[in-house]
Amino acid sequence: MATDLLANLNPQQQRAVTTVMGPVLVLAGPGSGKTRVLTHRIAYLISEAGIDPLQILAVTFTNKAAREMRERLVLLLGETIATDLTVGTFHAICARWLRRDIIHLGRERDFVIYDSDDQERLLKRVLRELNLNEKQHPPRAILGAISQAKNELVGPEEFARQTRSYFDEIVARCYARYQSLLRESNALDFDDLLGETVRLFREHPAVLAHYQQRYRFLLVDEYQDTNHVQYLLVRALAERDRNLFVVGDEAQSIYAWRGADIRNILQFERDYPDATVIMLEQNYRSTQAILDAAQALINASPQRKYAKRLWTTNGKGDQVVLYEALNDEDEAQFVVGEILRLIAEGAARPGDCAIMYRTNAQSRLVEEALVQAHLPYQVVGGVRFYERKEVKDVLAYLRLAANPYDSVSLQRVINWPGRGIGDRTVNELIVWARQLGVPLYQALSELAGETADHPFAARPRSALLEFYALIAEFNRLRAVMALGDLIDYILARVEAHAALKREYDAEEADDRWRNVQELRNAALSYANLPVEHQLAAFLEDVALVADVDSLDRNNDVVTCITLHQAKGLEFPYVFLLGIEEGLLPHSRSQTDRDALEEERRLLYVGMTRAQRRLYLCHAAQRALFGRVTSSARSRFLADIPPTLFKLVRRRGYRAVPAPQTPMFSNRAFNQTPPAPRRDSGRSAPLPAPPKAAFFPGQRVYHATFGEGIVVSSRLIEGDEEVTVRFSDRERRLLASFARLESLTDG
DNA sequence: CGGGCTGACATTTTT
DNA sequence: TGTCAGCCCG
Numbered sequence: 062m063a064t065d066l067l068a069n070l071n072p073q074q075q076r077a078v079t080t081v082m083g084p085v086l087v088l089a090g091p092g093s094g095k096t097r098v099l100t101h102r103i104a105y106l107i108s109e110a111g112i113d114p115l116q117i118l119a120v121t122f123t124n125k126a127a128r129e130m131r132e133r134l135v136l137l138l139g140e141t142i143a144t145d146l147t148v149g150t151f152h153a154i155c156a157r158w159l160r161r162d163i164i165h166l167g168r169e170r171d172f173v174i175y176d177s178d179d180q181e182r183l184l185k186r187v188l189r190e191l192n193l194n195e196k197q198h199p200p201r202a203i204l205g206a207i208s209q210a211k212n213e214l215v216g217p218e219e220f221a222r223q224t225r226s227y228f229d230e231i232v233a234r235c236y237a238r239y240q241s242l243l244r245e246s247n248a249l250d251f252d253d254l255l256g257e258t259v260r261l262f263r264e265h266p267a268v269l270a271h272y273q274q275r276y277r278f279l280l281v282d283e284y285q286d287t288n289h290v291q292y293l294l295v296r297a298l299a300e301r302d303r304n305l306f307v308v309g310d311e312a313q314s315i316y317a318w319r320g321a322d323i324r325n326i327l328q329f330e331r332d333y334p335d336a337t338v339i340m341l342e343q344n345y346r347s348t349q350a351i352l353d354a355a356q357a358l359i360n361a362s363p364q365r366k367y368a369k370r371l372w373t374t375n376g377k378g379d380q381v382v383l384y385e386a387l388n389d390e391d392e393a394q395f396v397v398g399e400i401l402r403l404i405a406e407g408a409a410r411p412g413d414c415a416i417m418y419r420t421n422a423q424s425r426l427v428e429e430a431l432v433q434a435h436l437p438y439q440v441v442g443g444v445r446f447y448e449r450k451e452v453k454d455v456l457a458y459l460r461l462a463a464n465p466y467d468s469v470s471l472q473r474v475i476n477w478p479g480r481g482i483g484d485r486t487v488n489e490l491i492v493w494a495r496q497l498g499v500p501l502y503q504a505l506s507e508l509a510g511e512t513a514d515h516p517f518a519a520r521p522r523s524a525l526l527e528f529y530a531l532i533a534e535f536n537r538l539r540a541v542m543a544l545g546d547l548i549d550y551i552l553a554r555v556e557a558h559a560a561l562k563r564e565y566d567a568e569e570a571d572d573r574w575r576n577v578q579e580l581r582n583a584a585l586s587y588a589n590l591p592v593e594h595q596l597a598a599f600l601e602d603v604a605l606v607a608d609v610d611s612l613d614r615n616n617d618v619v620t621c622i623t624l625h626q627a628k629g630l631e632f633p634y635v636f637l638l639g640i641e642e643g644l645l646p647h648s649r650s651q652t653d654r655d656a657l658e659e660e661r662r663l664l665y666v667g668m669t670r671a672q673r674r675l676y677l678c679h680a681a682q683r684a685l686f687g688r689v690t691s692s693a694r695s696r697f698l699a700d701i702p703p704t705l706f707k708l709v710r711r712r713g714y715r716a717v718p719a720p721q722t723p724m725f726s727n728r729a730f731n732q733t734p735p736a737p738r739r740d741s742g743r744s745a746p747l748p749a750p751p752k753a754a755f756f757p758g759q760r761v762y763h764a765t766f767g768e769g770i771v772v773s774s775r776l777i778e779g780d781e782e783v784t785v786r787f788s789d790r791e792r793r794l795l796a797s798f799a800r801l802e803s804l805t806d807g
Numbered sequence: 808c809g810g811g812c813t814g815a816c817a818t819t820t821t822t
Numbered sequence: 823t824g825t826c827a828g829c830c831c832g
């Protein structure tokens with residue numbers, strides 16, 4: 062057996078597989094057989110080291126990775142043993158544990174899980190409640206800040222204590238209300254799944270001890286993409302036995318913008334001084350020509366701790382092609398023409414080719430060219446199945462059946478299909494529920510009682526009561542009806558099909574109804590569970606392990622995909638598009654050194670997807686938001702020696718010079734705010750002002766921004782938001798926070 | 808209350 | 823260029 066498991070593994074891989082005890086850090090270059098190492102190690106632990114599969118926990122970053130790992134393990138170990146292993150994403154594993162133990166945190170185990178769309182809806186409600194404008198306070202930015210706080214395990218109270226800006230102050234208020242609404246809704250967002258688990262472990266050592274005892278061998282894939290909470294989680298679990306095996310590659314870290322903390326991998330040796338560190342440098346995927354170019358790119362990065370020297374026995378191979386296109390259309394034409402040629406020569410099939418780009422918007426021209434050429438293709442990404450509006454609407458009814466306190470779902474379908482409950486009535490309901498201090502569903506229940514003390518006119522009231530009866534009915538039926546029957550019943554009861562036909566033209570209504578039917582079909586696989594568990598199991602899978610739209614590699618079609626999504630994949634022929642300033646690096650990343658380096662790694666990830674031949678393309682002109690703009694080739698191309706390229710260009714190509722002032726400079730993001738200028742001595746800061754202390758035209762002083770003139774002022778949530786024109790620009794400030802001083806007499 | 812129109816606005820994405 | 827939110831009118 063041992064020979065089987067270790068056969069065809071190189072010495073480093075063997076060492077990674079057979080180092081059973083203690084912390085192990087594997088730095089795995091692209092194409093170095095990382096997944097192989099993970100699966101063979103698990104097999105080795107069980108069949109050679111005699112470890113009980115129940116004691117092994119393997120964490121992956123995506124469901125797809127988890128599924129693939131499990132499939133390979135079934136092949137290696139057989140179905141029976143593989144079933145005993147715990148393989149999953151951080152989120153799925155935490156959700157499972159919380160279902161069991163969240164009661165210790167004083168919460169219910171039948172919580173729902175809010176996805177980002179749910180989060181956004183909830184936050185918009187918060188903004189409205191706090192009388193904040195969505196335009197001025199973008200929900201996604203606020204959610205980003207909340208998510209960041211949660212990743213650092215900073216709760217609403219602590220956050221409020223640490224605010225340093227107007228924006229922070231706004232976030233603090235939103236965060237507090239957002240969190241209490243989550244709780245009221247018996248809901249957890251994705252970040253809470255991780256954060257609450259860490260909290261559970263911290264506050265209940267006995268619970269932690271239980272999981273430490275249960276899982277004595279931990280494996281974590283894509284360790285460079287873990288965030289701080291995930292780091293804490295892993296550290297807590299591994300604390301007792303220290304059998305922690307992590308695999309990652311700093312050079313492929315491309316999710317820092319989402320909270321991934323590259324320090325987790327860089328500091329592994331500090332956290333575990335006795336760690337075995339193994340580098341996997343032999344590449345089994347690409348030609349040496351491709352590796353040389355990729356290496357040159359990544360070696361030019363100033364931020365490298367574990368510099369790897371990738372090598373391969375695959376041979377030199379074709380030179381990397383650098384195509385300089387006249388414009389984006391020419392670029393798409395070239396790529397498609399090249400694919401056609403490769404196919405005609407018998408060198409490739411459509412499925413061997415992948416077209417990769419930085420932004421989804423770039424896929425359009427490529428798709429048009431592929432259609433014209435009659436080449437079959439698939440675009441990875443776009444709106445996923447369970448995120449489609451019609452699917453989420455039906456799901457909202459199911460979630461309400463499981464948990465009527467889910468206020469996001471309630472608000473979502475309170476007027477879908479239309480039943481005469483307009484925005485006005487919904488807002489009244491929200492305000493009233495808040496006055497009562499109860500969830501929306503309970504407010505409806507109060508309304509159904511004898512209370513005369515409510516703000517609703519007769520017609521909206523009866524519409525609300527009807528809706529309440531509907532949800533109460535679904536809630537009763539949940540426990541006695543099989544899932545499929547329940548869905549059918551709900552669809553019929555709310556006349557969903559008719560609603561879709563009313564709202565969309567025939568073709569689109571058909572499409573959407575088909576999606577609803579597909580959801581209905583998905584319920585079939587839960588039919589073998591006990592009736593009372595079917596709904597909960599279904600909702601859990603939908604929230605966490607839904608992956609219906611995933612890439613299908615069995616189709617022989619060209620794959621169009623973003624660079625981010627391409628991680629972990631490989632194709633014989635890879636075309637990278639738009640290697641230009643503004644696109645790669647993206648314009649949003651050009652002001653920040655770390656973001657810029659992440660863009661470099663993104664390109665590195667793309668390049669290392671190629672097995673046989675790599676094409677890098679950039680265009681001199683590109684349509685951007687409907688406007689033709691010229692673009693300069695990416696600065697990253699200058700880091701690859703020109704001798705490694707085979708240059709191809711269309712006649713008439715003229716290079717666009719790089720921008721005169723580099724868009725990135727060390728100084729650009731290091732500006733200090735203007736020093737306060739004062740002409741007279743100033744009095745002690747004023748305490749938080751009473752209502753409307755500021756008025757337009759008033760001269761004020763701020764400690765950081767100096768003197769300014771009040772443009773406008775309005776009251777929000779017991780505070781005053783003052784817009785002040787300072788010397789550089791207008792700023793919105795909160796009176797209680799900003800400590801504005803009045804310089805106007807009187 | 809609901810349907811249709813106009814104007815601002817633009818990464819990357821998993822769970 | 824395309825989407826989404828807000829506004830106006832029936």
